[in-house]
Amino acid sequence: MLDIPVGQPAHRPIEAGGGARKGRSMSPAGFEPGEFCARPAGWDEQARLAALDSYAVLDTPPEQAFDDVVRLAAQICQAPIAVVNLVAEERQFFKAEIGLGVRETPLDVSICAHAILQPGLFVVPDTTLDPRFAENPLVTGAPHLRFYAGALLQTAEGLPLGTLCVLDYVPRPEGLTEQQGFALEVLAKQVMSQLDLRRALKARAADAAKLAEGERQFRILADSMPQMIWAARPDGRVDYYNRRWHEFFGEAAAASLGDGWRTLIHPEDQDRTDARWQEALRSGQAYEVEYRLRRADGAYRWALGRALPVRDGKGRIIRWFGTCTDIEEQKQTEERLRLSEERLRLALSAAEMVGTWVWDVPRDRITADPGYARLFSVPAVAMAEGLPIERLLPAIHPEDRASAEALIQAALAGEAGGAFEAEYRVVLADGSLRWVAARGRCEHDAAGRPTRFPGVVMDVTERRAAEEAKELLARELSHRIKNIFTVVGSMVSLSAMRAAPEVSRFATVLRRRLNALAAAHEYVRPHSPDSRPVETATTLHGLLGKLLAPYEEPGRERVRLLGDDAPIGVKAATSLALILHELATNAAKYGALTTDEGQVTITGTRQGEQFALTWCERGGPPVAGAPSRRGFGTVLAERGAITQLGGSVAHDWAPEGLTLRLEVPLDRLAH
Known part of the structure; x- marks a missing residue:
């Protein structure tokens, strides 16, 4: 016979600890099991109960796999009673039983509560001779249990959940045979395998349910979005499109799974798009590209395609998720802006535009283009990065600087809505002079503080030269016309000197009319900014x-x-x-x-x-x-x-x- 320990010594050294939860003792018959046997090191009651809870097996109905185990155990051990017993916090639950007729009993009458405190088989040849069980109601009364043998139901972490045990109404001084003990332990391992499988299947079912729910929620969310959404396998073959994709492409959407989406891209964009996608698949980096997609009506529209990989715990790509965003309106706006900028560039060129500037007033930094930098004799790089206004003012001709600064201060103060308009001379790096016309408007915040001051400068040197020539000619012509008025007036006066009184009066009236015409002529003749009447x-x-x-x-x-x-x-x-x-x-x-x-x-x-x-x-x-x-x-x-x-x-x-x-x-x- 197998040398199986029978009945632990009544006075074996014990280990402390291991009290039950909720202030209740798990000790049978009101005493702590540690009095008779030590709890193996490496686990505590809280961890054991948590492990039992993880199997979610308590209070579940009978199952054939476990029922077959207890029938086989009873037959092998020639015992009238066999039980798959799980020791809970305040009770023991029988997942499968034969010969008892009940599904659970209180923990204070449990023999298994003692069995889980030691490794290996736990055998009690005669319960009436073991002080731990001699007074147990199940021993002294019905069903008068006299023999017990139990094999641990132990997790991979070494936590005992209960036992697979056999019991008899008569004592068995010889215990179990070697074959019976071996079979009982093997069957206990089979019970644990069933429990592990049951837990794994339940976890898998829960994961599958979560996955299905997540998939359902994802599809609802994806179908509600205005963007086209797609998903692909690690190899890049697409296996999902949302509703918006099907609405955009119509019947062609059905053929776009796998690699079929390439045919929906404008021929001029296909190679570039495919190269970007293959690079993303190779490197695992984010994918982004702009291309034109053929809509269901045949029209091509610009779209922005983006995708990111999803990785598992080991960093391997398991999925790609991507979007296609219609950016046709943005592209049209960009094209309109490009054309507008081109027209502006041409217009500015025709208007002898020199440069533009933006003054960040709180920071006192003016940024401008190279043309502006050239006018004010500063490096283009420094001008692009920003310079304080005091760095630029010395380029203005000394005779014009004070008036220009006064106009700048007026704009900063918000006069005339912050409008700025001035013409002044600038001294170039080679010492030459150029006339420029500056236009801008200072922007202010809600408190009236100046914030931003953009503007433009135009080279008007040629215009000023033309105006000066025109003014010279206008003055010469005006002088000659005024001389004509004077000569005619003098001739009228001379002619009327010895004439009749009526003629003298007429001459006086005529001279006044000539003077009025002369005044009107001087007023409306072409003037330069310098010669225009000041009033x-x-x-x-x-x-x-x-x-x-x-x-x-x-x-x-x-x-x-x-x-x-x-x-x-x-x-x-x-x-x-x-x-x-x-x-x-x-x-x-x-x-x-x-x-x-x-x-x-x-x-x-x-x-x-x-x-x-x-x-x-x-x-x-x-x-x-x-x-x-x-x-x-x-x-x-x-x-x-x-x-x-x-x-x-x-x-x-x-x-x-x-x-x-x-x-x-x-x-x-x-x-």
Whole structure:
């Protein structure tokens, strides 16, 4: 017979520890098993119970595989009772049993609770002779258990979960035969194999369920996205496309699995795309490429393709996931921007553009292109990286620097919406001078602090030279025309010296008209920025102020200018000068300007495409009505306004004073 230990000595040295959870003792019959046998080193109760829980076998229904084991164990050992017993926290659960008729018992009557505390077979030949079990209710009472033999159900980590045991109603002093003991241990290992297999299958089923749920959620998410999503095996063959892919490609999507997607790419992009994909597969790096895809309607649209590999715990690629994003609108925007930039470049070139700049005001760094750097005599690399403004100002001609700095400060302060416009000379590295026109606008934050100041500079040296030549010619022509007016006026004066009084009066009127025309000519002739009249631009108000200045008196407002202003051209200025001269002369001779209280109010009004000029006299002598006879000058002036300007003239001879309304098309006024 096999030398199997039977009944552990009652006074064997013990190890401390191993109390049960929840404050309950797992000791049978109210005593700690350690009193009689030591717990093997290397595990504790918490770890053992956790291992048992991991098998999820407690309270499961009977299973054929385990039932067959207990029947075989009972037959081999010639025992009426055989049990697959799992020792839990407060009970022992019988996964399979024969001869007992119950599925569990309390832990305090368990013999197996002692068996799991020692290695190998645990045999009790006669329970009535073992002090650990002599008082056990299952021994002293039904079913009167007298013999026990159990083989450990032990995990690979050495944690005992329970036993495969056989029991008898009669004692067996001889214990088990060698074959019976060997068979019981082998069958115990088979039970553990079944438990391990059961746990593995359950874990695999759980993993499969998780995988299926993850796949389901992934498909829902992928189908809800606006992008085309695909997945491929490690070799690069695609085996999944989302709904958006099928919507985009229509019937062609069915043939795009595997390597079929290549046929959906524009022929000009296929080789480049395939090379990128093969490189990603070879290197395991991220994949990104732009290509054109043929939509279901045959139209090609630009797309951005991207993919990343998924790796296992050993770093091996197990999957590729990718997207295709429609970027057609972005490409069209980029093309429009490219064309716009090209047109801007051509326009700037035609406009003699020199360079552009952007000033980061808080950091005081101006970045600009090479043309700007060349103008200000600084290295292009330094200009691209950014320079403070003080590094650039010395390039401005000393005579122009103060005015340029003042305009810069005004823009920084937010005057005129931060607009900046200046013309000044710069001194190049070779000492030569160039005129430049600078335009820009300073941007401000919500608190009014300057933030960004972009702008452009244009080389206007040739334009300035042309303007100076034009100004010289204009001055020469103006001088000659003024001489003509002077000569004609002198001839009129000489001719009237010994003439009748009526002729002298006519000569005086004629000289005044010539002077009015001369003043109008000087006002509207072409001017350079330096020679332009300083008081106004070439506008109606400016002409009126020039012509009516002789009628102003210190401390008295004899003539008022109200309402809208408008630009005027040379032709319009001549006609307007004549009619205004006639009106002013008549007002001084017969109307409002003959009295101390008299006043003339001139009001301009824009009315769509028309411009109305109203001459209103008040405070003069009472007006008896329209004159029976109108002077030659008045008729000539009004006829010129009608024929040359395409306008109309209306009179109101009210008793309180004359009101004249002149309406002229705006476009004719500017000629």
